[in-house]
Amino acid sequence: MDALPGSLRAELITRLAQAYTGRTELELALLAEDVSIDEFSTRFDPPATVLTELFKRGDGAWQRRIAAALVANRPRHEALRSWAAEHGLSAPPDPVGSPAARERTVREGEPRVDVDTYITGLHALPPRVCRIQLVGAQVEPLGTGFLIGPDLCLTNQHVVARVIDGDRRPDEVRLLFDHYVVGNLSRPGVLFELADDWLVASAPSSPVDNLVDPHRVPDPTQADVAVLRVRDRPGETLLTGRDGVTAPRGWFTDRRRDPLPDQASLQILQHAGDEALKTAFGQALGFNGNRTRLRHGINTAPGSSGAPIIDSLRRLVAIHLAGDPDRASGRPARFNVAVPIEAVRVALAGQQVDAEILR
Numbered sequence: 001m002d003a004l005p006g007s008l009r010a011e012l013i014t015r016l017a018q019a020y021t022g023r024t025e026l027e028l029a030l031l032a033e034d035v036s037i038d039e040f041s042t043r044f045d046p047p048a049t050v051l052t053e054l055f056k057r058g059d060g061a062w063q064r065r066i067a068a069a070l071v072a073n074r075p076r077h078e079a080l081r082s083w084a085a086e087h088g089l090s091a092p093p094d095p096v097g098s099p100a101a102r103e104r105t106v107r108e109g110e111p112r113v114d115v116d117t118y119i120t121g122l123h124a125l126p127p128r129v130c131r132i133q134l135v136g137a138q139v140e141p142l143g144t145g146f147l148i149g150p151d152l153c154l155t156n157q158h159v160v161a162r163v164i165d166g167d168r169r170p171d172e173v174r175l176l177f178d179h180y181v182v183g184n185l186s187r188p189g190v191l192f193e194l195a196d197d198w199l200v201a202s203a204p205s206s207p208v209d210n211l212v213d214p215h216r217v218p219d220p221t222q223a224d225v226a227v228l229r230v231r232d233r234p235g236e237t238l239l240t241g242r243d244g245v246t247a248p249r250g251w252f253t254d255r256r257r258d259p260l261p262d263q264a265s266l267q268i269l270q271h272a273g274d275e276a277l278k279t280a281f282g283q284a285l286g287f288n289g290n291r292t293r294l295r296h297g298i299n300t301a302p303g304s305s306g307a308p309i310i311d312s313l314r315r316l317v318a319i320h321l322a323g324d325p326d327r328a329s330g331r332p333a334r335f336n337v338a339v340p341i342e343a344v345r346v347a348l349a350g351q352q353v354d355a356e357i358l359r
Contacts, residue, residue, distance in 0.1 A: 002060050004067075008087060009055050012067055015083060017048040019074045022258020024313065026050060028111045029073040033066055064089060075105050107263055113312060121314045127239055127249045129308065130175040130192075131271035132159055134168060144271045144307035144320075145175065145228070147251035148355040150235035151195065154344075155306030156321060157202050157226045164202065164226070170194045175230055177249070178239075180277040187276070195229040201351035202226040203344075209293075209337065212326045217290045223339050223347035224321060227355070252308060253356045255341045256315040260294070262286050265312045268320060272301035284317075285335050292343045294318045295335040309338050316341050316357060 004012065020026040026047050027037050040053045055063055071077075071084040084090035128147045132155055134140040143159030153175060162168045171193065179189030203225050206218030235251040264284040271277055282298030296309065300320060307320040318338035326334070345358050 003058075004055065004060055004063050009063070012084075012087075012089060013048065013051045013055060015080050016051050016067075016070055017046075019077045019080050020047045020051075020070070023047055023050065024111070024256075024258055026070075029070055030054070030066070032073075033069050035066065073105075107261065110265060111312060118312075118314070123241060124250060125252075125308075125310070125314065126180060126269060126277055127178055128235070128251055129269045129271070129277055130177045130234075131179060131189075131274075131277075131303070132306065133174050133176060134172050135174050136172060139274070141271065141274050141303050142173075143303055143305040144269075146269070146306075146308045147230075147235045147249070148227070148253075148353075148357050149251055151230050151233040152200060152235075152251070152353070152355055153228045153230055154319060154355075155226055155228065156205075156319065157224045158205050159306045160226055160228065161205075164199065170198050173198075175228075175234070176271075177234060179271070192234050193231045195231045198229050200227040200229050201348050201353045203347035209322060210325055215289070217288050218292045220290065220292055220343065220346050223292065223344050225319060225339060225344050225347065227348070227351075227353050251355075252316050254315045255357050256311050256313075256317050260284050260311070260317060260340075266296055266298055266309050266317060267311075268298045268300065268304070268307050268309050270300060270304040270307035270320065273303045275303070282336075287340070291340060293321070294338045294340045296338055298336060300336050319344060 023046065030037055035054070037050050037054070040057070041050045054066065067084065067089040071081055071090045074080055081090060130145050130153065132142045132145045134142060143155055145153040145155035145159070148154045157164070160173070163170055163173055173194050175192045176189045177192065178187055180187055203221055203223040205224035206222035208216045208218045209224070235249050237249045238246050239249050240246045262284055265281065266284055267279060267281050269277060269279055280299050282296050285295040285297055287294055298309065300323065304320050305322065308316055309318040309320055311317050318340045320336065320338045323336050324333035341357070348358060
């Protein structure tokens with residue numbers, strides 16, 4: 001069968017690109033059809049480019065099968081489905097009562113992830129998260145941080161504000177890695193110090209974060225983040241994993257680049273107070289007016305500030321900031337607040353932070 005006519009193919013690509021706004025969603029849908037987009041595109045190509053290259057491949061029968069699969073994977077896009085049906089580019093509906101007809105997609109963009117891939121990838125992240133603390137007569141936990149380079153740690157600016165302001169010395173700061181519970185045993189962890197040139201970049205906090213008014217938004221420069229340089233390059237420290245394989249600790253390199261829908265599943269890795277590293281789960285609850293803050297439903301506690309928030313594919317989404325500012329009413333918190341990683345990138349632009357995740 002001949003390939004799809006040029007005008008029909010162009011219209012199909014345009015409509016699919018409107019339905020698949022994120023590369024990852026498109027990649028997962030095509031993997032289900034045994035199509036790897038890495039064979040004909042780069043990781044930076046937007047969906048429209050990927051689709052254009054995709055439909056240069058195969059004959060008409062193959063193109064129609066792939067088109068029908070991509071349309072079927074977008075059940076809520078009624079305009080796309082109607083157009084595809086009109087042009088013979090959709091699969092017939094499953095018979096009522098069939099097993100396939102009993103199952104539904106509730107939230108688009110929530111992938112089904114291979115269990116082994118998820119667990120293996122998740123095991124790599126905890127060693128890259130640390131508790132930031134002051135030492136002296138007693139240990140004082142300040143917050144959480146995480147590696148974004150071999151010697152670079154990202155956290156909130158307010159976590160280390162007293163050090164930046166000169167109230168405490170940089171040599172009093174310690175970064176505690178590998179402090180978590182394994183079975184019934186608590187691993188004490190390993191400490192790292194700040195380098196002499198410890199403050200690489202920072203963006204101030206915003207007074208808006210203390211206001212209940214939902215219509216006020218922070219200036220884009222007010223991301224409340226700091227990048228710290230750590231002595232002895234902890235990201236290159238060799239660790240032996242549960243599988244017995246020795247590899248560098250590593251650092252966060254992958255961030256979510258496609259839009260984050262409301263109710264998307266999120267996960268945090270946090271050091272609450274003096275506790276060992278813990279995780280918690282919740283959902284995205286929407287952005288503020290200029291997308292400099294993300295509301296989420298993950299439970300946090302004092303010490304969680306600066307913790308990484310990831311999505312179901314373990315991509316960095318945001319850095320946790322604080323809780324619901326409406327504390328006076330006495331009612332339960334409605335949400336917690338984070339700074340989207342894209343907002344961090346904007347706020348630190350021009351400060352020459354050599355970290356892949358901020359490019």
